[in-house]
Amino acid sequence: MSKQPVIILVGPQLAENIGMSARAMMNCGLYELRLVNPREDHLSDKAISASSNAEEILYNAKVYSSTEEAIADLNFVYAATARHRDQIKSVYNADTAAIEMNKIMAEGNSCGIMFGCERTGLSNVDVSLANAIINIPLNPKHSSLNLSQAVLLIGYEFYKTQIEKPEVHLEMNGTTLAPKDKIIKFVQHFEELLENCGNYRAGEKREKMFINLQNIFTRNQLTEQELNTLYGAINYISRQN
Amino acid sequence: MSKQPVIILVGPQLAENIGMSARAMMNCGLYELRLVNPREDHLSDKAISASSNAEEILYNAKVYSSTEEAIADLNFVYAATARHRDQIKSVYNADTAAIEMNKIMAEGNSCGIMFGCERTGLSNVDVSLANAIINIPLNPKHSSLNLSQAVLLIGYEFYKTQIEKPEVHLEMNGTTLAPKDKIIKFVQHFEELLENCGNYRAGEKREKMFINLQNIFTRNQLTEQELNTLYGAINYISRQN
Numbered sequence: 375m376s377k378q379p380v381i382i383l384v385g386p387q388l389a390e391n392i393g394m395s396a397r398a399m400m401n402c403g404l405y406e407l408r409l410v411n412p413r414e415d416h417l418s419d420k421a422i423s424a425s426s427n428a429e430e431i432l433y434n435a436k437v438y439s440s441t442e443e444a445i446a447d448l449n450f451v452y453a454a455t456a457r458h459r460d461q462i463k464s465v466y467n468a469d470t471a472a473i474e475m476n477k478i479m480a481e482g483n484s485c486g487i488m489f490g491c492e493r494t495g496l497s498n499v500d501v502s503l504a505n506a507i508i509n510i511p512l513n514p515k516h517s518s519l520n521l522s523q524a525v526l527l528i529g530y531e532f533y534k535t536q537i538e539k540p541e542v543h544l545e546m547n548g549t550t551l552a553p554k555d556k557i558i559k560f561v562q563h564f565e566e567l568l569e570n571c572g573n574y575r576a577g578e579k580r581e582k583m584f585i586n587l588q589n590i591f592t593r594n595q596l597t598e599q600e601l602n603t604l605y606g607a608i609n610y611i612s613r614q615n
Numbered sequence: 616m617s618k619q620p621v622i623i624l625v626g627p628q629l630a631e632n633i634g635m636s637a638r639a640m641m642n643c644g645l646y647e648l649r650l651v652n653p654r655e656d657h658l659s660d661k662a663i664s665a666s667s668n669a670e671e672i673l674y675n676a677k678v679y680s681s682t683e684e685a686i687a688d689l690n691f692v693y694a695a696t697a698r699h700r701d702q703i704k705s706v707y708n709a710d711t712a713a714i715e716m717n718k719i720m721a722e723g724n725s726c727g728i729m730f731g732c733e734r735t736g737l738s739n740v741d742v743s744l745a746n747a748i749i750n751i752p753l754n755p756k757h758s759s760l761n762l763s764q765a766v767l768l769i770g771y772e773f774y775k776t777q778i779e780k781p782e783v784h785l786e787m788n789g790t791t792l793a794p795k796d797k798i799i800k801f802v803q804h805f806e807e808l809l810e811n812c813g814n815y816r817a818g819e820k821r822e823k824m825f826i827n828l829q830n831i832f833t834r835n836q837l838t839e840q841e842l843n844t845l846y847g848a849i850n851y852i853s854r855q856n
Contacts, residue, residue: 397757401753401758401759401764427759460788461788462785462786462788462790462838462841463785464784464786465783465784466783467783507786511775511778513643515644516641516668516669520635520667522764523642523763526767526768527767527771533753533754542705542707542708542711544704544706545702545748547702549703595703597703600703
């Protein structure tokens with residue numbers, strides 16, 4: 375039983391789009407591709423070249439002569455479609471579908487996602503074979519996507535559910551943040567240099583400027599190395615170097 | 616002050632990719648494109664054709680001769696890059712960056728996202744101009760994206776923050792679900808038909824079968840119209856029609 379959804383391209387027209395879909399699949403860690411009556415050869419030079427090193431997926435792809443055969447062994451199938459369909463069916467966004475797929479597969483079911491051909495998308499009969507619809511939320515004034523881009527967006531949402539991702543992280547490049555005392559000493563040093571200039575402000579204004587400087591260099595999350603760079607730079611411009 | 620992030624393509628090589636990036640932008644409701652030293656003409660036939668009806672973005676695009684000029688008026692700039700950089704900088708996923716961008720713009724700041732050229736991506740100097748990095752979480756074994764696909768994924772995450780989207784909805788096609796009594800009557804009718812067959816099970820097995828049938832047709836969220844279709848179908852196969 376597969377733990378990844380199978381990608382099913384129904385009647386794809388262009389070899390280039392089949393190749394680019396394979397590339398998008400590999401970007402998203404998806405490897406099982408099925409093709410229903412592709413118009414062009416999925417192993418042509420055009421397809422292989424467009425796959426951009428994802429040709430492994432093309433070589434392993436299975437070709438079927440009907441949608442029914444292509445989905446025969448699957449337990450749950452989604453239809454990716456941008457158009458409104460006159461069918462009573464649950465419609466998922468790409469992200470909620472991805473979460474749902476994981477639940478379905480965790481219970482031992484296999485999953486597939488069908489994509490229609492470039493010109494017309496999935497037929498109504500193909501959509502009626504699906505358990506549910508995936509609709510990618512996009513600008514309603516311009517929601518037409520290239521086939522491989524539709525595969526990419528849905529694959530991307532699935533990939534996001536497969537990884538633990540840090541919300542935001544600070545890239546530290548092997549160093550650590552400078553300890554506070556070094557920041558404080560640096561700001562004091564900065565102020566001394568300013569004092570040595572002729573027209574440094576006095577009193578309240580000076581206090582305010584000091585606090586501003588302190589904030590600027592504290593908020594920055596400086597490393598020791600960066601602090602050394604700053605020391606060098608301000609010493610140089612103050613000609614004390 | 617723009618409420619959308621500006622897309623900045625630094626040194627894009629192929630007209631087709633510029634066009635496809637414009638298409639991806641329009642898919643995601645983004646309209647402001649800036650180009651730094653594009654190698655090919657962004658108004659060439661190739662670019663216009665690849666934009667697939669998003670040529671309005673290409674006609675309005677501004678061309679600059681340096682990254683510094685292209686971002687001069689912006690308050691906050693992200694660098695989209697897949698490669699690890701030896702720079703101390705916050706790294707956002709595409710989704711967290713989109714949320715952050717909205718906060719930054721809500722405070723009156725303008726935002727931009729820089730993308731590098733197809734072959735090498737952004738230079739280290741260009742990355743150093745950015746306030747933060749956006750990294751799209753993708754299969755580390757195959758994270759190389761086409762330029763327009765990178766624009767699409769980041770644009771898509773931004774678009775998702777702009778809309779209220781229902782988690783899942785059942786497409787009803789103007790009808791409503793059948794009231795329970797009609798479902799119950801239908802299951803009873805089904806059972807009657809079964810009784811009229813010769814070898815219908817009795818006792819406990821029959822009770823179990825009835826419950827199964829009830830569950831099947833209740834779980835289905837049938838509409839009245841579908842119920843009528845079902846009546847017709849089972850009556851027909853039972854030759855009572």
